[in-house]
Amino acid sequence: MEPISKTLSNIRWKQPLGIPSLDVIRDNILHHRLVVEFCENHQDVTEEMLDRSLVKLDQAILEHKNCQVCTELQACPNLVKGHQGKLTMALSYIDIVHVPCAKWNQHQEQKRRENLIKSHYIPKDVLAGSFQQFVQDPQRFEAFRALMEFCLKVEPGSKDRKMKGIYLYGPLGVGKSYLLAATARKLSTRGISSLMVYTPDFFREVKESLQDHSLQQKLETLKKVPILILDDIGAESLSPWARDEVLGAILQYRISENLPTLFSSNYDYSMLEEHLSHSAKGGMETMKAKRIMERIIHYTDAYFVSGINRRMQQNEGGDVYEY
Incomplete structure (x- = not known):
């Protein structure tokens, strides 16, 4: 299994250099409303699965925020234009699927x-x-x-x-x-x-x-x-x-x-x-x-x-x- 420190380092670039700490980044992701609601609807999610899926969780949160402030389709910054990443269960981790947005x-x-x-x-x-x-x-x-x-x-x-x-x-x-x-x-x-x-x-x-x-x-x-x-x-x-x-x-x-x-x-x-x-x-x-x-x-x-x-x-x- 990939060490959690290595997983977190993949998303560290999205934060100001040196601030916040890796633990704070992890905490912010796991306490975001999207992740909390997903866990409530999937009782079999374990902490190990969450740690293994931090990059995917972070991507879904980012795309959700992008959609909240989106004004037009052409300006969409998401990984797949006009789509938003939605969390879904995989075999041993949480993945995202890209779902078309209203625009x-x-x-x-x-x-x-x-x-x-x-x-x-x-x-x-x-x-x-x-x-x-x-x-x-x-x-x-x-x-x-x-x-x-x-x-x-x-x-x-x-x-x-x-x-x-x-x-x-x-x-x-x-x-x-x-x-x-x-x-x-x-x-x-x-x-x-x-x-x-x-x-x-x-x-x-x-x-x-x-x-x-x-x-x-x-x-x-x-x-x-x-x-x-x-x-x-x-x-x-x-x-x-x-x-x-x-x-x-x-x-x-x-x-x-x-x-x-x-x-x-x-x-x-x-x-x-x-x-x-x-x-x-x-x-x-x-x-x-x-x-x-x-x-x-x-x-x-x-x-x-x-x-x-x-x-x-x-x-x-x-x-x-x-x-």
Whole structure:
């Protein structure tokens, strides 16, 4: 058996040189809450097994501490990125197994959705959006404040704490999509998953899904994602079937499960209702459009976003304009 002094020397580098002593290091490890709870749940653990497993115990404690202060998956310092070491019994010592953390699971689920929903694609400069980089000018402050409050308070799926979604509307290029992408990033720091889709492309994709039989799977994804972001609704060419059986079904499910939906549009509520009422044959289906709008108006708060067209300024000037 390896001498305890040699085992402890393997973890001594983690402490300030000369302080504390090996006995103190050992004592700190054995009295840590993780180790105490493990021993309580495994009555056959002996002191000899603990001494033989100090390096593993120390690793598990360190990774637990890392996870307590983790802010994003990419910054994970653990031995296996996105995983935390959990203590487990081996034959004659205590080992650790690496279990995926919530952020890793969220990342994998996001990848699954992105592989399934091709219209999730939003320009990289928009997806890189953050509230820290957003210019809080008067024309956009109310929307900014509302989205920040949403990020802090929303509890998707909670039956006790219901919260409306948000509907941003206004001219082209004023930062609506950027704000929603920043919202998605902020929500991810709370471990809340979201999916942002470019609505015109999504409804084109829906037609193709009828051929490859993936429509139902895609609809289930949009129905059940904790936060759904429909970017640029109203810019799509929408058939009555897509309006009623796709958009209507998605919104109705999300309302019943208290899963908020966020929107951006160039249209206000009344203009969007008119857009949705047009039928493929050139007629008007006012009542069907009203049914969809009932699921939007009563379950979102609307904010007008105005200001200069930052996208146009960026294109004309050649420089990236701060949003």
